[in-house]
Amino acid sequence: MSKVTCDMAVSVDGYTAGLNQRLDAPFGDVDDVLTRWMFEAPEENAEERAAIVAAGAFIMGRNMFSPDRGAWDLDWTGWWGDEPPYHAPVFVLTHHEREPITMQGGTVFHFVTGGVHEAMRLARAAAGDRDVAIAGGAATVNQFLAAGLIDELRLHVAPVLLGRGERLFEGIDRIDLVPAGVRRTDLVTHLRYQVARA
């Protein structure tokens, strides 16, 4: 059966980004420490990199698509260039209606104003028998966790304590997990958990 996955790159103290995220600084006041493993050791982490974009549909928050909180810049189509790595429908949670954007390579950004359950319904329909992935950011993941909508949590833990920034796992109640795997490379520790069903 298809499942809902969530991959997040985090610091050891649970931050997914620094403060002051901007269009020219998606991780805010933090260097690339959280994602260095993806770019400096792609082969060593090939399995986890591939899993991140293996889903049949994706859901992300508005800030993951664009951190500009004002009006939409209609020329902006995300951080990922003309051919984003998703190659599938991506449902962006927002309060502002917008026409879909079709990118090269099969990525289509859809904009959903009806909240997490509507986004999940649309993403499941689009994914068919493939997985749905919650792509971030932290606030969006927290919403889906709180709603009990994530089956598998994959944390990619960078060896750093950041001390401040955007924190994963805020505003949730207790959730029991089942360890499903762990793998360490020099730049990251990959932790995989199944989310126990209440």
Place this chain on the structure above:
Amino acid sequence: MSKVTCDMAVSVDGYTAGLNQRLDAPFGDVDDVLTRWMFEAPEENAEERAAIVAAGAFIMGRNMFSPDRGAWDLDWTGWWGDEPPYHAPVFVLTHHEREPITMQGGTVFHFVTGGVHEAMRLARAAAGDRDVAIAGGAATVNQFLAAGLIDELRLHVAPVLLGRGERLFEGIDRIDLVPAGVRRTDLVTHLRYQVARA
């Protein structure tokens, strides 16, 4: 050379205890999920259990010794019974002077009113060429981390998101770590990091 270690049992979201810690509930409003690995799978986790109490001297916060924030209960000698597992000097950070308490098996509780640096000086002197261990709780670990006084951080991550409680890693600035080991058993994932020196 001897080093300063720190073992902490934490949830995936970084909590070391729930709220409302009391004499009859050292982990507060949380069951034994954080320490189940120690008691339900002692052999499987024997190596990590042994390392926790291998130091030549220990430092702990007042609340780790006794969460009663009022006057000292002079009959209270900690959670650990007549023969605590430390078998070495334990320096308890406090604002209140108190005579040392000698327990069976070599554990002696000393009470230090001069702060983290004085406690470290006394513990190093007592440990000789053996390691010094920061035994918790979270607030004490955070103080020693912020002061740059920890060399090796060993996190024992229980498979649970608690959502609230006493959080490790509050009030620190950025600290770079070096992954030194990872091992998973059914009830816990052991992560070991060296703390990079600025």
